Amino acid sequence: MSKSVAVLMGGVSAEREVSLNSGAACATALREANYRVSEIDVSRDMAALVAALEPAPDAIFNALHGRWGEDGCVQGLLELLQIPYTHSGVLASALAMDKVMAKSVVAAAGVASPTGLIVKAKELDRGDPMPRPYVVKPPREGSSVGVRIVREGDNQPPIAVIGWQPDQDLLVEPFVPGRELTVSVMGDRALAVTEIKPLGDGFYDYDAKYSDDSQVAAVHVIPAEVPESIYTQALDASLAAHKALGCRGVSRSDFRYDDTVKQPGELYYLETNTQPGMTSNSLVPEQARHAGLSLSELCAWMVENAACDS
Template sequence: MKILVLYGGRSVERDVSLVSGKACAEALENKGHQVTLFDLQEGVPALLADLQAERPDVVFNALHGRWGEDGNVQGLLNLMEVPYTHSGLLASALAMDKVMAKRLFAEAGLRCPEGLISDRQSLLAGDPVPRPFVVKPVREGSSMGVVIVRHGDNDLPFSKQEWGFGEEVLVEPYIQGRELTVAVMEDQPLAVTELRPRQGFYDYEAKYTDGKTDHLVPAPVDPAIYDQAMDMALAAHRALGCRGVSRADFRFDDRAEAGEAGGLYLLEVNTQPGMTPLSLVPEQAAHCGIPFPELVHWLAEHAQCD
């Protein structure tokens, strides 16, 4: 097939997307496809011209964050009638909007941390919930802008002028415990990985810096918790209407294993999971016997428009 790989772009996740796109392009070429790379930083008019000139059979979407993961580029490709990988317009937009996604998860019976919408000025005036709590931008990925507010914290990043993630924020209680994640490939959850950052929490740096986080796959949790995470990931994938590959992130309050209050909480679903050498979806696919070139080839074969 003639495949155009979209990567780069203008979001705060640009650097990760560049790595993902190059890795996917190389894998697709190794599978015999004719591949061109397009950096969305060049702009939409240039993309339209390239699509009309190249007339690719498939667009492989390796973008992360805004414009590539929120339904915008999906809508453009729908209008152009060019099949593309990963989720469509609606699923992408819903997953990127953490508030809307939480509503759909609740309707599907999936437990999430209770959250409330606030803004920076209100947060600076006083804590909306007891500490510790988590502050998240409503529409960002890769833990960009996420802040854990603990007892005694005073110098908070969202109080600074260079915050850069908008005024509206989502506030959730902090769930103690362990970080778990599950990739879903179409209608099949792949595995459960436990993520153990060597320092701090699983933020952007911990995700994309080699040696910052230990990946344990399969996760060393009780089999009942393992199965519950797999089932919840698939249910979340379906609740949003995702296709291709997605990845669900969880917090597991392991006091539940001792019979105390706790349990498994769904945090969010990523419709454009990273495809870098440190990324979780390729790692889980390999655990299931699916090499990286086969995973990327499968995504291209299952590309479609809404």
């Protein structure tokens, strides 16, 4: 009999809609791979989730994104239930979700990253915490949720306009000019390097990642047209980040490539996503196709490599 797989999707984070799309795509792909699939829209009611997982499936496909689904919380519940699940475990998920901690761990593995600082949101109303241009982002969100670039000449709006709370922690980093690169890792293999060329205002934000609107979407160039040394460095750095954080299954690491001053330029690590998007616009399925894997084959591999940390 084929294996039973429960796909966790939805959730209560800012990335709920993307998770629903990812989950639906993965559920379809797993059915095509002959798994018996159930789909569970996860809420804050953990008792309801536990009940929905009875009888226990052979594996969980975790298609949740963002807080509570990607930061180690649901992973801890699945550890208690002892049901094998896809993607990273509790510690790796929590580390990668915290951008400051992740950069510290990855830097110790020899991967360069912009040096940032943590400020309270209310401090931004008092003036610039560093010379412009700089990037401001919540330190524990994914998919570019809440990211702002403050450039020379910008009128910086009050934090209330942006939606930040006065005592909310924010990560401020120097803006690295150049190009956006991303690399997916599958187990012990870095799949490919993609360059992301945003349209619209030139920033690969949440809308550019997931919108079908040609005015705000982005062009994905795979393989990225960069010097061979940079391409290899990006592959190596993504695998180093995956291992340093203790990730398993599939992850995706993002980089800035500054080729504006000299050649071949400098590569800077930004973050690792332990629950990458799996929608029709997503980068991991695209890189898997480039490596010769269909979405069904990719999802099946993830299920067959599902595990518990303990």
